[in-house]
Amino acid sequence: MNSVKKAVIPAAGYGTRMLPASKAIPKELFPVAGKPVIQHIVEEAVDAGIEEILIIISEGKEVIKSHFSTNSDLEDRLILRNKEEELKEIQKLSNLARIEYQYQPEQKGLGDAILLSKSWVGNDPFMIMLGDTIINPISETQKLISSFLAFQSNIVQVREVAPDQVSKYGIMDGSFDKDKSLYKVNKWIEKPSQELAPSNLAIAGRYIFTQDIFKYLEGTGLGIHNEIQLTDAMQAMLRDNTCFAQVLKGRRFDIGNWEEFIKANIELSDFENL
Ligand code: UTP
Numbered sequence: 001m002n003s004v005k006k007a008v009i010p011a012a013g014y015g016t017r018m019l020p021a022s023k024a025i026p027k028e029l030f031p032v033a034g035k036p037v038i039q040h041i042v043e044e045a046v047d048a049g050i051e052e053i054l055i056i057i058s059e060g061k062e063v064i065k066s067h068f069s070t071n072s073d074l075e076d077r078l079i080l081r082n083k084e085e086e087l088k089e090i091q092k093l094s095n096l097a098r099i100e101y102q103y104q105p106e107q108k109g110l111g112d113a114i115l116l117s118k119s120w121v122g123n124d125p126f127m128i129m130l131g132d133t134i135i136n137p138i139s140e141t142q143k144l145i146s147s148f149l150a151f152q153s154n155i156v157q158v159r160e161v162a163p164d165q166v167s168k169y170g171i172m173d174g175s176f177d178k179d180k181s182l183y184k185v186n187k188w189i190e191k192p193s194q195e196l197a198p199s200n201l202a203i204a205g206r207y208i209f210t211q212d213i214f215k216y217l218e219g220t221g222l223g224i225h226n227e228i229q230l231t232d233a234m235q236a237m238l239r240d241n242t243c244f245a246q247v248l249k250g251r252r253f254d255i256g257n258w259e260e261f262i263k264a265n266i267e268l269s270d271f272e273n274l
Contacts, residue, residue, distance in 0.1 A: 007050045010113035011131030012058035012104035026061045028131045033268035044138040056113045070094045109227025115217045132256040133205035148208040158201040159248040169202035170231045183245040
């Protein structure tokens with residue numbers, strides 16, 4: 001199977017949990033340790049060998065595009081003022097990777113956002129990286145790609161959560177394969193109660209799929225909140241395809257939630273006396 005060179009970053013959601021801060025400024029552009037969340041994600045992708053990125057945006061979120069495009073006036077100004085460091089940082093941004101954009105006309109859920117990438121993805125395997133989720137260390141993403149290539153199977157990054165938190169997440173039911181150091185997934189269960197949860201391993205926000213996922217997304221109707229849920233398509237895909245889960249050895253911050261946004265800023269900034 002080809003290596004993974006493409007990534008889709010869905011960033012078209014309303015970010016209702018972060019209102020009113022997210023009304024005019026996309027949460028994906030909120031700063032974490034001095035740079036926008038989505039820049040952390042693009043850098044993580046590039047570090048893992050991704051060459052092409054498709055960012056799913058919605059009307060009003062074009063400012064995400066501006067962040068990664070060239071701004072000649074700003075560059076000229078930085079040259080004039082001898083701000084070499086800042087100039088390098090700004091120029092780096094427009095050369096990180098080949099980035100394209102796709103509009104999601106209606107916010108019909110993560111599954112709908114991913115479905116819109118179908119023709120861009122073509123026949124290549126690809127990674128999905130949630131636009132509001134930071135992984136630390138970023139080298140865990142490279143490890144996910146290595147496992148995908150070694151075992152030639154769809155693979156999802158999962159992370160341990162406290163048992164009383166399982167009802168907030170998509171949870172994995174699976175059996176540990178000692179030889180591979182991965183879980184073989186039997187089932188995905190959306191937001192189970194603590195009593196019914198088969199594990200405390202929750203979907204972390206990085207997934208690698210073959211193009212087969214699109215067939216199942218197309219067959220997925222509206223789920224909870226009247227949205228097309230990626231987890232529903234992942235569950236349907238298990239009927240005919242193997243999927244592994246790799247446990248994240250590190251932290252995952254959902255910056256669509258205030259507490260984790262603050263924690264990410266504290267943990268990823270190197271302030272000495274905070
Ligand atoms: P979330 O469910 O966390 O984002 O989706 P949301 O819907 O914006 O947040 P809340 O629940 O209203 O606060 C994870 C990622 O998927 C994108 C979001 O922008 C986020 O980066 N997304 C979500 C889309 O691109 N389209 C959608 O229809 C929904």
